[in-house]
Amino acid sequence: MVSRIVLLRHGESVWNLENRFTGWTDVDLSANGIEEARLAGKILKNEGYQFDKAYTSVLKRAIRTLWIVEEVMDLMWLPIEKRWELNERHYGSLQGLNKAEMAKQYGAELVHQWRRGYAIEPPPLDDSDPRHPRFDRRYAHLASEKVPASESLEKTLQRVIPCWEKDILPDIAAGKELIIVAHGNSLRALYKHLEGLSDQEVMELNIPTGIPLVFELDEAFRPTAHYYLADSEKGQVAVDGMAH
Ligand SMILES: O=C(O)[C@@H](CO)OP(=O)(O)O
Numbered sequence: 377m378v379s380r381i382v383l384l385r386h387g388e389s390v391w392n393l394e395n396r397f398t399g400w401t402d403v404d405l406s407a408n409g410i411e412e413a414r415l416a417g418k419i420l421k422n423e424g425y426q427f428d429k430a431y432t433s434v435l436k437r438a439i440r441t442l443w444i445v446e447e448v449m450d451l452m453w454l455p456i457e458k459r460w461e462l463n464e465r466h467y468g469s470l471q472g473l474n475k476a477e478m479a480k481q482y483g484a485e486l487v488h489q490w491r492r493g494y495a496i497e498p499p500p501l502d503d504s505d506p507r508h509p510r511f512d513r514r515y516a517h518l519a520s521e522k523v524p525a526s527e528s529l530e531k532t533l534q535r536v537i538p539c540w541e542k543d544i545l546p547d548i549a550a551g552k553e554l555i556i557v558a559h560g561n562s563l564r565a566l567y568k569h570l571e572g573l574s575d576q577e578v579m580e581l582n583i584p585t586g587i588p589l590v591f592e593l594d595e596a597f598r599p600t601a602h603y604y605l606a607d608s609e610k611g612q613v614a615v616d617g618m619a620h
Pocket residue numbers: 392396397398399400464465467491560561
């Protein structure tokens with residue numbers, strides 16, 4: 377191993393708990409999500425991890441998870457780069473709707489395709505919908521064609537990977553120890569890229585909330601190993617239940 381990087385999906389959010397499509401909706405952590413973030417920080421601390429810099433999204437469930445990890449690890453000085461490219465995929469007009477109710481209404485297969493199909497885009501948000509990110513000042517600096525009304529996993533990957541290649545990799549190459557706190561689908565996109573999963577294989581990949589995922593990289597930044605840091609029985613059950 378030449379370098380390593382820690383990926384962490386945010387702790388459970390209020391809408392994870394309510395089983396609602398979330399996407400770019402800026403919901404906070406649930407009480408359980410706060411606990412998951414604390415546990416992730418404790419595991420990283422106990423295992424002796426140190427960081428020089430953190431990357432996260434511009435969504436508070438990821439940012440707060442990172443803050444909690446930093447607090448537990450006594451690393452509140454850590455420089456944080458908040459990048460919209462690490463956001464959850466945009467779930468279009470499905471955002472806010474209950475996943476089980478949608479499955480009843482549209483059938484489990486279509487909902488599964490919306491959730492896990494690689495190239496499929498959920499129905500978009502209307503341009504005039506006040507929830508459209510073009511009305512949100514955190515995206516005001518982006519060219520209009522970059523502001524999504526819905527995204528497939530493929531489109532998500534097309535914004536995550538340039539961020540990985542242009543910004544994150546140079547930091548790793550400079551010897552920095554990094555933690556990336558992001559989302560189920562932005563991390564699935566990164567995992568697909570790193571491990572070279574096919575479009576079909578990535579459909580089976582799920583990443584649990586709040587469990588650090590370590591990638592060891594060689595000198596060409598190719599992964600040589602990856603593993604979850606789950607020291608509790610509950611954590612191991614979550615990893616086993618979701619593992620690719
Ligand atoms: O709703 C979402 O934004 C994501 C992550 O919680 O859901 P899914 O796992 O269905 O892609």
